[in-house]
Amino acid sequence: MSVIELNQVSRWYGNVVAVNDVSMTVGPGVTGLLGPNGAGKSTLLHLMAGFLSPSGGTATLDGRPIWRNHEIYRTIGLVPEREGVYGFLTGWQFVQSAARLHGLPDDAAERALDLVEMAPAKDRRIETYSKGMRQRVKVAGALVHDPQVLLLDEPFNGMDPRQRLHLMDLVKKLGAAGRTILFSSHILEEVERVAQQIEVLVAGRHAASGDYREIRRRMTDRPHQFRVRSSDDRRLAAALIADPSSGGVSLTAQGLEVRTEDFRRFTRLLPRLARDLNVHLWQVSPTDEDLESVFSYLSGRS
Numbered sequence: 001m002s003v004i005e006l007n008q009v010s011r012w013y014g015n016v017v018a019v020n021d022v023s024m025t026v027g028p029g030v031t032g033l034l035g036p037n038g039a040g041k042s043t044l045l046h047l048m049a050g051f052l053s054p055s056g057g058t059a060t061l062d063g064r065p066i067w068r069n070h071e072i073y074r075t076i077g078l079v080p081e082r083e084g085v086y087g088f089l090t091g092w093q094f095v096q097s098a099a100r101l102h103g104l105p106d107d108a109a110e111r112a113l114d115l116v117e118m119a120p121a122k123d124r125r126i127e128t129y130s131k132g133m134r135q136r137v138k139v140a141g142a143l144v145h146d147p148q149v150l151l152l153d154e155p156f157n158g159m160d161p162r163q164r165l166h167l168m169d170l171v172k173k174l175g176a177a178g179r180t181i182l183f184s185s186h187i188l189e190e191v192e193r194v195a196q197q198i199e200v201l202v203a204g205r206h207a208a209s210g211d212y213r214e215i216r217r218r219m220t221d222r223p224h225q226f227r228v229r230s231s232d233d234r235r236l237a238a239a240l241i242a243d244p245s246s247g248g249v250s251l252t253a254q255g256l257e258v259r260t261e262d263f264r265r266f267t268r269l270l271p272r273l274a275r276d277l278n279v280h281l282w283q284v285s286p287t288d289e290d291l292e293s294v295f296s297y298l299s300g301r302s
């Protein structure tokens with residue numbers, strides 16, 4: 001059972017602060033690291049894997065500093081985001097060379113390939129693999145030394161739904177077996193299907209931490225903004241403003257701008273009002289659904 005602990009960790013590249021004063025604890029099971037692009041997720045995973053030194057603060061595994069600690073490298077596996085595999089190698093050659101780098105016999109490579117269910121395709125060249133198979137072979141390379149800790153950077157990116165489910169099952173299985181697993185993603189749905197625990201990173205800062213249901217609730221319960229176009233915007237506006245869920249309604253040339261404090265109530269109210277008033281709804285679209293604004297809300301900046 002391994003626990004990673006970050007204590008006020010920062011990492012900057014020149015003037016860019018990629019990770020800013022982050023403290024978090026990641027224990028056994030599967031944890032999702034959620035955040036928009038550029039939030040610092042890759043940097044954080046590389047700090048945890050001992051591939052980068054913290055500019056400030058400490059990163060430890062079971063109380064021992066990770067940076068420049070060779071013993072600890074033997075207990076951590078990292079699956080980086082970028083491909084990092086040579087297409088001309090077969091799956092077997094790739095995983096075998098990972099085993100040899102750790103000074104391990106071929107059995108270790110065989111075991112890792114079995115674990116990710118890639119043994120039947122191991123003699124094919126990696127360039128003939130699907131994206132999902134490539135990811136699984138990378139996971140096998142990272143698992144070859146049977147590490148207690150597995151860190152995966154955007155592992156489900158670019159996969160089709162079937163491949164994604166397959167890899168999700170594998171990650172869940174590894175977590176259920178007691179490994180400490182942290183994977184990054186910018187998609188909440190992806191994280192909540194695999195992880196019990198979620199850590200949220202926004203602009204290098206630790207924005208939220210906890211059970212995914214709690215984080216999902218906070219994301220849904222935040223105020224929402226919509227643009228509504230209909231056959232009679234004025235009548236609809238008058239009815240909407242009378243409801244307590246309305247946080248504000250303004251009439252613009254593009255339609256109504258509606259702000260609501262209660263997302264669920266609003267999504268039921270709007271079609272009911274339109275029906276009762278005999279107003280046709282032509283467009284209902286969120287104007288603040290981009291990830292940046294959802295995450296900013298979570299981090300308390302809006």
Ligand SMILES: Nc1ncnc2c1ncn2[C@@H]1O[C@H](COP(=O)(O)OP(=O)(O)OP(=O)(O)O)[C@@H](O)[C@H]1O
Nearest residue numbers: 013016017018035036037038039040041042043044
């Ligand atoms: N080697 C580097 N040199 C300079 N700046 C960097 C370097 N690596 C990352 N950054 C910057 O640090 C910030 C965090 O990057 P990082 O890759 O850790 O984020 P991320 O959440 O993994 O994003 P993505 O999902 O887009 O990979 C970004 O502003 C990025 O441009």
